[in-house]
Amino acid sequence: MSDPLAVTLGPLTLNNPILTASGTFGYGLEFTDFVDLAAIGGLCTKGLSLKPHAGNAPPRICETPAGMLNAIGLQNVGVEAFVSEKLPKLRACGATVIANVWGDLEDDYVTVVRALEGADGIAAVELNISCPNVRQGGMLFGNSPPLTRALVAKVRAATRRPLIVKLSPNAPDLVESARAAREAGADILSLVNTFVGMAIAPETARPRISFGTGGLSGPAIRPLAVRMVYQVAKALPGVPLMGIGGIAELSDVLEFLAAGATAIQVGTANFKDPGVSGRLVKELTDYCAARKTTVAALVGRAHRGGGRVGGAAGAEG
Amino acid sequence: MSDPLAVTLGPLTLNNPILTASGTFGYGLEFTDFVDLAAIGGLCTKGLSLKPHAGNAPPRICETPAGMLNAIGLQNVGVEAFVSEKLPKLRACGATVIANVWGDLEDDYVTVVRALEGADGIAAVELNISCPNVRQGGMLFGNSPPLTRALVAKVRAATRRPLIVKLSPNAPDLVESARAAREAGADILSLVNTFVGMAIAPETARPRISFGTGGLSGPAIRPLAVRMVYQVAKALPGVPLMGIGGIAELSDVLEFLAAGATAIQVGTANFKDPGVSGRLVKELTDYCAARKTTVAALVGRAHRGGGRVGGAAGAEG
Amino acid sequence: MKADHRATLTRRQIFSPGLFSVTFDCPDLARAVLPGQFAMLEVPERAQPYLRRAYSVADADAGAGTVEFLIKTIGRGTRALERMPERSTVRLLGPMGNAFTVADLPRGARVAIVAGGIGAAPFPALLRGIAKAGLSADFFLGGRNAKELSIRARFDGLVPGETVLASDDGALGEKGFVTEALARRLGAGTRYARLYACGPMPMFAALAKVVGPARLPSEFSTEAEMGCGFGACLGCVIPGTEKPFIVSCSEGPILSPEKIQW
Amino acid sequence: MKADHRATLTRRQIFSPGLFSVTFDCPDLARAVLPGQFAMLEVPERAQPYLRRAYSVADADAGAGTVEFLIKTIGRGTRALERMPERSTVRLLGPMGNAFTVADLPRGARVAIVAGGIGAAPFPALLRGIAKAGLSADFFLGGRNAKELSIRARFDGLVPGETVLASDDGALGEKGFVTEALARRLGAGTRYARLYACGPMPMFAALAKVVGPARLPSEFSTEAEMGCGFGACLGCVIPGTEKPFIVSCSEGPILSPEKIQW
């Protein structure tokens, strides 16, 4: 049998389906004390723009029940510094690198993607059209199917790399957004980005985050993200999906696979538990071995009516 | 000074702004061991339909991080049994009763509201156009501004009672829904109902709830609900709002007031802590007394730039 | 009257790994609770469990002010209970639900108690009540294996009658399901005035097929996922014969099997 | 190397209500940590806190394998720590951040340490290091009132120099802000080779105005809301003079005041 953990998402084949989500894994190098970067399926970089970007004023984050709000504002070193300083180290670690990119305008996205074309060691590009924490660009593209379509088509023409489009859970109609991205050339859809939320400090009545609103992430959003993955998988069968939202344990991974994701990304949990992604790879390996199954067989099971995995799971007494 | 806790929402005046949310407080009578029903601002009944309704097959609920999913399916005793069996007891307790109503079709709503017109002791009617757990009616009305408009107008014509319309957080454009409900005659808007979510049992790959999807509630959704209240308060200044979503502590109440709600409803927290609503009334009373302020003064503060309440809150450190 | 009580863990007794009893100081609940009733326990844990968990009161000592629960480790809530340091405090909402009925039986009557695994939980208090009422009781305890039957230690000296053990593998007591052990007794002519049962759904389903034909009046202590435990959420329904759904926390948890749509 | 350590609570010392120290068995961290570094503590609590909390390591005993934190009760995380039964386990991620620099100072040099309230937390280890390096140190400890200064008990015998107390109300030590007490010493001609400070933002802002004109090289142990503690979330930034934002967990927490945009 071939490797039971390997997964194929259109043009992208990964050793295993456990990736780390953009903005929650730094540039990967912050995690080398905790995770063997070669052992996870891949990592999505912090959102890259052409020029270095300073991000929003602090406070940028605040804790919420089973989650957090953030409005980092896409602070990043810029694509040039990423390629010259970070990428060589990541390659030396054996990491599978997915470059997450964003821009204010259509052309910004195209320019960043072009700038990455020359670099070696990038497995795929992930377009962030769903960041709620910048005044222009970001989520604006993701919330309008026509804008999504136009942007994805332009970027598609600019790269031969596997193209992932990251969808916004704040879109008025998620399935329409997904369809637009797919039809314009996305190989893979990743979902979801953060949900627009707000927290107000009761004593001062001011928002806890300087930007006002922030993106909600963490286990709190998991039931919403699972529903969205299920919904898109059902509406667009055959389109490879990466599931994201509140994943912290093996059972969460299995839930997203069952809902129709072929791979998943671990986000906020990396902050609380920086070794979590590596541990999930091990736990998933053990799970498949114990049940003599493969990850591919676990994908989309909820759409096929479910049923116990691997036969003889003793009936409850 | 008049009662510092009293609030006025258009035609509806309440002793205080702490209510309990529909479907999370039974018919009120389940709580008499834990709460003095006369002491809270009001209670919203379980959603009433013309005929008794059986609801969905079990399992109907499942726990999620800092919250729960439910698909009760609007099981209720029907408006007639409510009026003859429950309402007299509620009146005897001195409760301020808000009748939450729903239907499959426009006319169902109208018929229920008419059936309530004859009954004494109902302070207001709350239209549930946002329940995600029934195959027809419910959320379908709330997710389409034209349907919302038509339904609310019909119901408006059928009752002289204060009319509250409960909005769906799943609507493609919440502000448009709010505007439609308001323009069609809603006196008050309450928001939010539950968010459509899903949980899948990893071992069986089947949804944990027989209905498939369920509504997410509890502290997990609070940052989303606060954002929505803020957003509607900003877009429709002057429209009285009731804030709902994950409220369990005094600081949560203050947060919703600051965001622009004039009253709030406590939902899922009633399950975990059945005395919570009464305790919040006491804590809010103490808060206002200590700071020599009124609830009315706390409403919408985040829109006015915030600032410390009641002056001399000593600087930290 | 139902109330939300503060309770302090004072004792943990382990029967076998994952099967244990916890005793709390909780005088008001100890005084109020009847056999078969339960309490909603709030576990001090991380993001989950968010909701409380229902536990049948196994026994209560009004004099000492303590209530005891028998627990099987399943998931987050029970793992937390297993680990909880002594003197930790929890909240207990109760007493909830209805109770087993015993008072109407004449002195000397003979009853059967059927428990599957952790389904033994509500019976220490009931057995004490039965003995006090001058009844006799046969206690049928089933489990998959000897480990699951380790809980029998809690019943030493409590049973005013025969104790019948059954295990799926026959390692302890009779081989096969506990319902079969009961059926054999009934087939051999033993008669009971009433049967009390608690266990997993498959056991109840099998038992319903035994007690129905035997016209043996029965009280089943049922289990459903509960949001509140006092009739407010309508999350805990069980399909019924007389109406579509029974609200198991407030109309139950003790239900007669004819009312349940199997 | 940073790692996620399991740690067991072995000791709690209370200075006054809401001001206490906790000591954990955590040998690997005890060996690795330097004065000024911190750890990210995961509190076993309900739905919140979801994220870990940063705490400066107050002292570490590599021989005994223990690390100690000084804590002020503020909100959920600290209330949980205050209540946590002994022998509870927590997770500690560390060591994190940079450390105070001492090694470059010549023997006999005199330094100042300025702490506002719980800002005293990182200084027991530093003071031991300073004494070992043969330096002398004046310890300025400020607080709103006598209660906030109760933490001085932790410094008995640790200060190789003068201890200067200041309270807003003058109940203990000099009246007024601790920064004014320092300014008076500097005005009277006292010279320090370096200043180490930790406290709330208003104290830092006042202090920056004192050390700048005095050209006193300073290391401020800063505090910002942290999501991760190791540079991954970019949540903890502080406006900078040389670049827009300093990532305070990985470039700090110890920063020189010139680099901060006040």
Ligand SMILES: Cc1cc2nc3c(=O)[nH]c(=O)nc-3n(C[C@H](O)[C@H](O)[C@H](O)COP(=O)(O)OP(=O)(O)OC[C@H]3O[C@@H](n4cnc5c(N)ncnc54)[C@H](O)[C@@H]3O)c2cc1C
């Ligand atoms: C009226 C009533 C009385 C009860 N009395 C007792 C009692 O006396 N002693 C006792 O130990 N329990 C009792 N229970 C069960 C108890 O309420 C919890 O459901 C159980 O302890 C599991 O909680 P958990 O947090 O450990 O597991 P969870 O984290 O809630 O569940 C983990 C997984 O196990 C599954 N699961 C949950 N419960 C069961 C189960 N019973 N069997 C198999 N799988 C399950 C869940 O679907 C989930 O997938 C009673 C339940 C009810 C409704």
Ligand SMILES: Cc1cc2nc3c(=O)[nH]c(=O)nc-3n(C[C@H](O)[C@H](O)[C@H](O)COP(=O)(O)OP(=O)(O)OC[C@H]3O[C@@H](n4cnc5c(N)ncnc54)[C@H](O)[C@@H]3O)c2cc1C
């Ligand atoms: C590098 C670093 C080192 C630290 N070292 C220590 C230490 O050694 N000892 C120590 O006690 N704390 C220390 N802290 C602070 C600590 O991380 C927590 O922020 C603090 O303990 C409050 O946590 P909590 O969960 O109790 O309160 P929360 O529930 O997080 O906060 C409750 C409320 O208080 C506010 N708040 C949070 N922190 C503060 C504060 N510091 N002052 C005023 N209001 C606040 C919040 O905005 C919130 O409204 C350090 C922080 C950093 C970044």
Ligand SMILES: Cc1cc2nc3c(=O)[nH]c(=O)nc-3n(C[C@H](O)[C@H](O)[C@H](O)COP(=O)(O)O)c2cc1C
């Ligand atoms: C602090 C923070 C920063 C993030 N930055 C980015 C980003 O730069 N680009 C992006 O596509 N998503 C970003 N995200 C979204 C995450 O990649 C992920 O989609 C989201 O957090 C949901 O997953 P989770 O619940 O597991 O965290 C960020 C999330 C957080 C919490």
Ligand SMILES: Cc1cc2nc3c(=O)[nH]c(=O)nc-3n(C[C@H](O)[C@H](O)[C@H](O)COP(=O)(O)O)c2cc1C
């Ligand atoms: C079990 C359950 C049943 C509910 N039933 C109703 C209902 O009948 N009508 C209605 O308008 N809302 C219903 N709701 C929604 C709540 O009133 C409330 O809007 C929602 O739960 C969010 O608030 P919370 O987070 O405080 O629970 C129900 C919610 C729950 C959890």
Ligand code: FES
């Ligand atoms: S558990 Fe809520 S109604 Fe039964």
Ligand code: FES
């Ligand atoms: S706390 Fe996450 S980068 Fe500093």
